Amino acid sequence: MAEGHPSELDLLALAEGELPGDRRNALMQHIDACPICARAVGEVEAGRAALRAAPAVEAPRQLRRRVSADLDAHEPPRRVYVSPMRLVALLAPLTVVLALVAAVASIDFGGDDSSGGGGRESAQADEGAGGGDTLDQELDAPTLAEEGMAVASVAGPPRQVAAFLKSRGLDARVVGRRVVVRASDPDAVARELAARPGGPIQVVVESP
Amino acid sequence: MAARDPDGDLVRRAQRGDRLAFERLVDRHQARLFTLAARTLGSRDEAADAVQDAFLRAWRRLDSFRGDALFSTWLYRICVNAAHDQRTRRSAEPAELEDVAPDPRDRFAESRLSDEIQTALDALDETQREVVVLYDILGCSYAEIAEVTGAAEGTVKSRLFRGRTELARRLGTAGARGESNT
Structure with a gap:
């Protein structure tokens, strides 16, 4: 809206009846004398009327059956409560196993010391809709700490994840098997991805 | 759980693995989700796929x-x-499929919604279309739409204003304030 006219938000609030009386009266005075704003408010109201009169779109009957079939094919979620005592009981044997593994790992076998693959395997096992992402390719990636902050691990393919983030106004690009987002708030990126299926594609926010 | 969430009890049961509780949530929300998907995609078939997904x-x-x-x-x-x-999948369909299988874009054409309001909605920017559908057709609040789209409330209002005005222009129904309501 041009200078001297009310803002879009004011005109919208007027059309929605959200303005207090004195503010409303001031705007109405302007609109009575301003055909541009009168037209804008008329369009906002006409658009609203058309949308609210839009006929319902009925879902096809087979959709409900398709959803049920999907639920049949997938394990239900389980949010399990574990008491502190039970947690200790569960973790005790694991601690012993880890100690043994650490002891074995401390023996020098003379190989190279590439590292960082453990977490990726669990991410691969948790993969949802994404397909075709191989563990071997991921192991070639440098560690995340070198490039920025990992904010999410989602289903691929990476190009689709980057395209989605771009559509949300973020500067995202594919780097190897990761998606790197430049100069963004990590929390905002994580929120955008909150509803996507989990998977092996690491989304990293680049350090400024 | 958000305060006074009418779905709260069912969600908690479903989170413990209660399949029937989730089925009831599907029954409650399927129609509105389908409307949201159909009006943003403009196609019944694609909307059904999106809602199932x-x-x-x-x-x-x-x-x-x-x-x-x-x-x-x-x-x-x-x-x-x-x-x-x-x-994204629709626009990424490779052209070479045309000779060997039915083009998925034909399927889109067959199931597309063709009422006047949909034609006008299809012409809107995607972000504006999402907002006008959520606000005016589904009745969501600005705060809910901000949560759904990840945009600030001010941005949501601006998209609503611009989406509605553009829609009215395309439908040719706009007039000065007062004229449209008479």
């Missing part, structure tokens, strides 16, 4: 729902993302 994503990720927002808001967000993925 959205419910499956919700079921598989139910344990990640913490109740910071209403369950319905969380579902809408998943559905908007599923619809976006559906649109």
Whole structure:
């Protein structure tokens, strides 16, 4: 809206009846004398009327059956409560196993010391809709700490994840098997991805 | 769980693995999710695919729902993302498929919604279309739409203003304030 006219938000609030009386009266005075704003408010109201009169779109009957079939094919979620005592009981044997593994790992076998693959395997096992992402390719990636902050691990393919983030106004690009987002708030990126299926594609926010 | 979430009890049961509780949530929300997907995609078939995908994503990720927002808001967000993925798939269909199999774009054409309001909606920017559908057709609040789309409330209002005015121009129904209501 041009200078001297009310803002879009004011005109919208007027059309929605959200303005207090004195503010409303001031705007109405302007609109009575301003055909541009009168037209804008008329369009906002006409658009609203058309949308609210839009006929319902009925879902096809087979959709409900398709959803049920999907639920049949997938394990239900389980949010399990574990008491502190039970947690200790569960973790005790694991601690012993880890100690043994650490002891074995401390023996020098003379190989190279590439590292960082453990977490990726669990991410691969948790993969949802994404397909075709191989563990071997991921192991070639440098560690995340070198490039920025990992904010999410989602289903691929990476190009689709980057395209989605771009559509949300973020500067995202594919780097190897990761998606790197430049100069963004990590929390905002994580929120955008909150509803996507989990998977092996690491989304990293680049350090400024 | 968000305060007074009407779905709260069912969600908690579903999170413990109660399949029937989730089925009831599907029954409650399917029609609105389908409307959201159909009006943003403009196609019944694609909307059905998106809604099916959205419910499956919700079921598989139910344990990640913490109740910071209403369950319905969380579902809408998943559905908007599923619809976006559906649109991306449509536009990414390779042209060489045309000779060997029915083109999925033909399927889109066959099931597309062709009422006047949909034609006008299709012409809007995607972000504006999402907002006008959520606000004016589904009756969501500005705060809910901000949660669903990840945009600030001011941005949501601006998109609503511009989406409605553009729609009115395309429908040719606009007039000065007062004229449209007479």
